[in-house]
Amino acid sequence: MVNILQKSSENIIKGIIFSVFESEGPIPIVCIPEIIPEHQQLLISMKSISLLMGEQVYQDGQEIDSIKYFGILPFPDMQFTGLTYFFLISDESARGKAKAATISLLIKDSMASILYEQMKDLSIFISESANQINKMTTSEQTYEIILRLYETIDSFLNKVRTPISSERNLKILFTGLDASGKTSYLRAIKQKYSELTNIKPTRGVDRYEEQILGKDLMEWDVGGQIKYRQFFLKQADLYLFDTNLLFFLVDMRDSKRFPEMYEFFGKIISILEAFNQYPPIIVNLHKIDPDIECDQEIIQNIPIVIEELLKIGKKFQIKFFKTSIFNPYSLTKSFSEGLSAMSPNREILRSQIRWLAHNINAEAILLLNNSSIILSDYSVDELTKRVSEISAPHFQNLYRTFSEFKLLRKSQAIWQMDEKVILFIRLNLPQEPVFLMCLVKNNAKVFSDLDKVLPEFESRIFPLLKSFL
Ligand SMILES: Nc1nc2c(ncn2[C@@H]2O[C@H](COP(=O)(O)OP(=O)(O)OP(=O)(O)O)[C@@H](O)[C@H]2O)c(=O)[nH]1
Numbered sequence: 001m002v003n004i005l006q007k008s009s010e011n012i013i014k015g016i017i018f019s020v021f022e023s024e025g026p027i028p029i030v031c032i033p034e035i036i037p038e039h040q041q042l043l044i045s046m047k048s049i050s051l052l053m054g055e056q057v058y059q060d061g062q063e064i065d066s067i068k069y070f071g072i073l074p075f076p077d078m079q080f081t082g083l084t085y086f087f088l089i090s091d092e093s094a095r096g097k098a099k100a101a102t103i104s105l106l107i108k109d110s111m112a113s114i115l116y117e118q119m120k121d122l123s124i125f126i127s128e129s130a131n132q133i134n135k136m137t138t139s140e141q142t143y144e145i146i147l148r149l150y151e152t153i154d155s156f157l158n159k160v161r162t163p164i165s166s167e168r169n170l171k172i173l174f175t176g177l178d179a180s181g182k183t184s185y186l187r188a189i190k191q192k193y194s195e196l197t198n199i200k201p202t203r204g205v206d207r208y209e210e211q212i213l214g215k216d217l218m219e220w221d222v223g224g225q226i227k228y229r230q231f232f233l234k235q236a237d238l239y240l241f242d243t244n245l246l247f248f249l250v251d252m253r254d255s256k257r258f259p260e261m262y263e264f265f266g267k268i269i270s271i272l273e274a275f276n277q278y279p280p281i282i283v284n285l286h287k288i289d290p291d292i293e294c295d296q297e298i299i300q301n302i303p304i305v306i307e308e309l310l311k312i313g314k315k316f317q318i319k320f321f322k323t324s325i326f327n328p329y330s331l332t333k334s335f336s337e338g339l340s341a342m343s344p345n346r347e348i349l350r351s352q353i354r355w356l357a358h359n360i361n362a363e364a365i366l367l368l369n370n371s372s373i374i375l376s377d378y379s380v381d382e383l384t385k386r387v388s389e390i391s392a393p394h395f396q397n398l399y400r401t402f403s404e405f406k407l408l409r410k411s412q413a414i415w416q417m418d419e420k421v422i423l424f425i426r427l428n429l430p431q432e433p434v435f436l437m438c439l440v441k442n443n444a445k446v447f448s449d450l451d452k453v454l455p456e457f458e459s460r461i462f463p464l465l466k467s468f469l
Pocket residue numbers: 176177178179180181182183184185196199200201202203222223224225286287288289323324325326
């Protein structure tokens with residue numbers, strides 16, 4: 001990995017384009033600097049706005065304020081990566097009483113990681129500028145707003161002194177007391193079942209590398225024995241600094257050690273706060289095996305642990321999952337949520353899944369990667385969501401078995417149940433295949449509906465997945 005220390009943002013920011021979907025289609029309204037050729041400006045407008053156009057919710061003129069998405073999109077032909085903000089400008093005379101608009105900040109591909117690292121601040125700058133634009137804004141005013149935005153971001157990026165690497169390096173930490181199950185969890189999500197027995201306590205820190213959607217994930221399994229814990233806290237600048245995602249495992253069967261566990265969690269939290277870093281946190285309430293799920297003591301302890309950890313980490317975004325190595329679904333579920341918490345594109349991807357669901361009248365849709373990690377989902381209610389999530393890996397296995405034995409020539413499989421149908425579709429993403437599982441009511445039209453919209457759906461989600469992490 002090459003680290004290029006960049007002192008000036010001169011070469012980083014390639015431009016900002018403000019576009020509006022007019023009656024004749026997406027039009028670039030302002031482009032700063034103006035040196036980007038017009039046909040490229042048009043391409044950028046079209047690609048970024050077309051993603052928002054899937055939203056049909058705003059057609060009735062309501063919820064205009066709720067339709068706001070950020071997404072990171074690749075523009076490989078131009079070697080740009082863009083952070084795009086999608087919003088609506090209310091306009092009585094337009095169809096749907098609003099016009100779709102985008103502001104795209106374009107960065108040289110090789111420096112795209114800065115968009116992920118600085119997403120929070122950049123998003124604030126961009127959305128503040130977007131808020132200043134309404135249908136009364138004159139073209140001179142719009143030009144001024146975008147120019148000021150360009151200057152703000154330019155000077156902001158000048159001040160960012162962190163090394164900018166061409167590839168985003170994702171660091172995921174697995175922490176918790178000794179014997180809380182970190183190493184077991186990691187082996188199980190990698191489906192290394194044979195390695196689940198005879199796991200020895202981790203000495204120091206073990207590191208693993210994994211590729212998901214073309215990105216390198218560095219997974220750090222931090223030994224929890226007291227001596228390693230102390231060392232880890234003492235060397236926190238090495239271990240905890242620049243963490244993109246933190247897992248914290250709690251052995252729910254060992255309530256005697258809860259005070260010690262809270263103390264360790266508290267120390268991690270104070271160090272992160274001192275670094276002024278707030279990575280998403282996933283807490284696994286672990287070892288809740290299927291046979292003790294109804295155990296009274298366990299049930300009583302769950303809300304107590306959640307409340308205490310939330311109190312300690314109140315400035316953080318924390319999600320809790322009941323997990324057990326004997327319930328593979330619980331493991332992929334918590335891991336999937338962790339990955340998606342790191343993605344700048346999770347909202348916009350979900351809006352595309354919702355778009356597909358409306359078009360084929362689906363009750364639930366899941367987008368899975370090769371190892372059954374849920375990248376995005378849609379469902380009409382909680383029950384449908386749960387059923388589809390639990391059954392997805394099984395359908396995926398069946399699909400795989402039939403393909404391996406060459407009993408499946410198409411990249412689709414269909415299961416028919418009473419009144420419902422499961423469609424399982426393999427999409428050929430350039431880096432790796434992803435899978436779509438759709439639960440739909442049994443009707444003759446669903447296949448023709450799907451054939452109609454699938455190519456469009458693929459063309460929308462592939463760029464979003466390329467820059468998902
Ligand atoms: N019943 C049950 N036991 C589990 C589960 N997960 C892990 N274990 C067991 O808990 C023990 C400790 O697991 P490890 O994975 O070594 O724990 P660790 O957190 O990595 O421990 P250190 O490396 O010392 O920090 C092992 O005997 C595992 O088999 C689970 O979900 N249910």
